[in-house]
Amino acid sequence: MIDDLALRPLEPAYLSVLRTRAAINAGVLLALALGAEIAVRSQGGPPGLVAAPALLLAAWSVFLAPQRRWARWAYAFTETELHVARGWWTHAHTIVPVRRVQHIDLTRAPLERKHGLATLVLHTAGTEHSRVVLPGLLREEAERIRDDIRASIEREAR
Incomplete structure (x- = not known):
């Protein structure tokens, strides 16, 4: 019975909502990472130690994760x-x-x-x-x- 039921996807506009929410969270993450990056650099740490992984995580959370989440509802x-x-x-x-x-x-x-x-x-x-x-x-x-x-x-x- 469930297999015969035609499930409908969520509205495509919800993908924009998910991306915007992710962008807001990514902005907070990047601001915190920038602060940590400055602290690490002031102690002689290598450049990008904190910022690079944070940037990759932010990019994934804004550009890839919302599409996957939306498609699975x-x-x-x-x-x-x-x-x-x-x-x-x-x-x-x-x-x-x-x-x-x-x-x-x-x-x-x-x-x-x-x-x-x-x-x-x-x-x-x-x-x-x-x-x-x-x-x-x-x-x-x-x-x-x-x-x-x-x-x-x-x-x-x-």
Whole structure:
């Protein structure tokens, strides 16, 4: 049944969000590395001892890692379940039955708002894995899924 389910990728605009977040983190890393590089050089250390590895890590985190992260997320929503698949090394396919949803959040960070995106967060009964996060949806799609889940919950409550 899961193999027949057509999973959809996250919105391509989410890749820009991931890259921007990575660039901000890389900027902080490079600033710290520059400070460490100056300290190492003042003690007679070789040039590039700290800055070179930091620059390589920053380049990887901005240009390669976001594409890999984005490509490893997919989802599908049926009338009764939300499927969220993710992971590169460890694959996880989470199935959330709509009837188990207790609370729904729709969040929009500044970068997501800029790109018209939202993150859907489902809270279910239980303690372990009771929070399922699905980022990178168009705001309208996230709202549609939220509203469909809410309507389904209200129908079952009657």
